[in-house]
Amino acid sequence: MNDGAKNERVRLSAEDWEDGALALIAEQGVGAVAVEALARRLGVTKGSFYWHFRTREALLQAALERWEEYGEREVLAEIERIPDPRKRLPELFRRVAHEMQPHRVYAALLKALDHPQVIPVMSRVSQRRIDFLTRMYTEAGLEPVVALHRARLTYAAYVGFLQLNFTLGLPRISHDEFDAYVEHMIATLTPAKSND
Numbered sequence: 001m002n003d004g005a006k007n008e009r010v011r012l013s014a015e016d017w018e019d020g021a022l023a024l025i026a027e028q029g030v031g032a033v034a035v036e037a038l039a040r041r042l043g044v045t046k047g048s049f050y051w052h053f054r055t056r057e058a059l060l061q062a063a064l065e066r067w068e069e070y071g072e073r074e075v076l077a078e079i080e081r082i083p084d085p086r087k088r089l090p091e092l093f094r095r096v097a098h099e100m101q102p103h104r105v106y107a108a109l110l111k112a113l114d115h116p117q118v119i120p121v122m123s124r125v126s127q128r129r130i131d132f133l134t135r136m137y138t139e140a141g142l143e144p145v146v147a148l149h150r151a152r153l154t155y156a157a158y159v160g161f162l163q164l165n166f167t168l169g170l171p172r173i174s175h176d177e178f179d180a181y182v183e184h185m186i187a188t189l190t191p192a193k194s195n196d
Contacts, residue, residue: 026104
């Protein structure tokens with residue numbers, strides 16, 4: 001084995017390949033994830049890929065799981081640490097609204113719901129997010145059935161916004177317009193304080 005190949009393995013981790021795959025998915029869709037193209041993009045040979053993954057499908061699965069775990073670990077876990085349930089929802093909306101890469105990946109995955117590796121990931125992610133929102137709404141004081149309805153409405157608004165803006169390519173809105181939209185979502189979807 002030559003020193004160049006050995007250094008390549010040390011420099012690129014499996015996570016680097018997964019991140020590269022997620023960037024390709026966000027930019028060009030699931031079908032764009034190809035070993036040779038990704039190796040070129042990362043500036044390495046295909047041999048580096050095979051040090052970490054046996055197949056393209058293995059990389060795609062690992063990348064999808066990484067994306068799925070990010071939402072759980074980085075976003076939802078941080079929101080749960082906020083002690084006041086009524087402050088969690090606005091913070092969640094603001095935080096999620098300003099993370100572009102996960103939105104672009106999600107929008108690309110919406111276009112690939114016929115892909116056998118995408119379907120189970122999207123089902124799990126969607127169910128967990130609806131469950132999380134339902135719990136947040138319940139903890140904010142809504143009755144369980146109302147909390148579930150509000151969670152579904154909130155999630156449908158999120159998915160619909162992604163469809164309109166990333167999938168259908170409607171004209172982009174300015175940062176100020178987007179921030180105003182987020183604040184409107186917060187005002188509309190966050191339960192009013194009770195008169196206790």
